Amino acid sequence: MHPILEKVKISQDAYLLKIQASHVSRAEAGQFVMVQYKELSEPIPLSILSTFEDGFSTLVKVVGRSTLELVEEAQELFYVAGPLGKAFPIEVYGKVAFYSHSWGIAPLIPIAKALKDKGNYLTLCHTSEDFYLEEEAREIFHEVLQDEPKPVEANLVVCAGSNQLAKSLVNLYPNTPIISMVNVHMLDAVGLCLVCRVLVDGEPMLACSDGPWFPAHKVDWDNLISREEAYKEQERIALEEYKKILRRKELRNQA
Ligand SMILES: Cc1cc2nc3c(=O)[nH]c(=O)nc-3n(C[C@H](O)[C@H](O)[C@H](O)COP(=O)(O)OP(=O)(O)OC[C@H]3O[C@@H](n4cnc5c(N)ncnc54)[C@H](O)[C@@H]3O)c2cc1C
Ligand code: FES
Structure with missing residues (x-):
């Protein structure tokens, strides 16, 4: 069992969790964990914030049953696997433009810290109203914009938190490399179940x-987005029941 050492509500629908799991402490920027509240709970991927x-600590945005269970009930976790996935390539790129949507700021913060240490110039374009970790972000990024996504001068673009946003960036930056996280359901997260297939x-x-980081120009976003939509009805029922x-x-x- 992995105790949740701290659970801090940072907005109406988001929490910061500090979780005891010493095997995760060697994580590199861009990696994630799979967590499972109880033996019969759904395992879900969460990015490693620090x-x-x-x-490690992680940001949880409540969107459905599993994330609600974590913040409402969990005092300890049955299962924590990680660090998982490939680390983000930390190199000298020059100007790097980050695009975040909702919880996507969480995986971007450790990547931004590591890229800043390498001397890169960092711009953050946050594209949703729920700007979690805003204060921390403003300390790390050289520039923070909060408009509709529009192109800025960049040698590399990085995106997290929304497949739709990543898809729109491909049109916005036809000639600039984009590395984006793909948002996809995962089950075993060790390459056996094939649930997380992406066409690249x-x-x-x-x-x-x-992954979870892929060159966005090569990802078949329409295929991914339509496959993820297929779970909507089951997700709605699971949340209502819970x-x-x-x-x-x-x-x-109360009684
Ligand atoms: C590599 C990776 C890292 C992630 N890191 C974080 C993180 O740091 N913090 C965080 O809060 N969330 C993160 N997520 C998303 C998180 O895993 C999902 O929000 C969670 O699995 C939803 O479970 P649920 O049962 O609460 O909601 P569900 O009932 O599964 O879904 C409810 C709603 O959320 C949408 N949704 C489900 N899964 C995702 C997803 N992967 N991305 C976007 N929308 C989704 C569904 O389309 C649906 O509309 C990450 C996902 C991936 C793949
Ligand atoms: S979650 Fe990737 S293969 Fe199962």
Whole structure:
């Protein structure tokens, strides 16, 4: 079991969790973990925001049943696997433009810190109203913009938090390399279940072991977006059922 050492609410729907899991402390920027609250809970991927000797911290945005369970109930986690995925390539690029949407700021912060140490100039374009970790972001990035995504001068573009945003950046930056996280459901995250398949340059690749960072111009975003849509109805039912359980608990506590 992995105790949740701290759980801090940072907005209406987002929390920072500090989790004890010493095997994750060797993580590099851009890697993620799979966490599972109870034995029968769904395992979900979360980015590693920072590490300490005994574990790591992560940002959780509540979007459905599993993220709600984590913030509402979990005091400890049944399973934490990681660090997983390939680390982000930390190199000298020159000017780097980051595009974040919602929780996407969390994987971008450790990458930005590492790229800043290399002397790169960093611009952040945050594209959603929920600007989590804004204060920390403003300290790290040289420039922060909060408009509709529009092109800025850059040698490299980095994106996280939304497949739709990544797809739009491909049109916005036809000639600039873009490295983007793909948002895809994962199950085992060790390359066996094939749930996280992504078409890259027409070839199937695995987000959990080959990714989660891919060259955005080569990703078949339409295929990925339509596949992810397929789970919507089951996700809605799972969330409604869980909300009923929470409501019954609340009523029992009031009685
Ligand atoms: C490599 C990776 C790193 C991630 N890092 C973080 C992180 O640091 N913090 C964080 O809060 N979330 C992160 N996510 C997204 C997170 O895994 C999902 O939000 C979570 O699995 C949703 O589970 P749920 O049961 O609460 O919601 P579900 O019922 O599964 O989904 C509810 C809604 O959220 C959408 N959704 C589901 N999965 C994703 C996804 N992967 N990306 C975008 N939308 C999704 C669904 O389309 C649906 O509309 C990451 C995802 C990946 C692939
Ligand atoms: S999550 Fe199973 S192969 Fe990637």
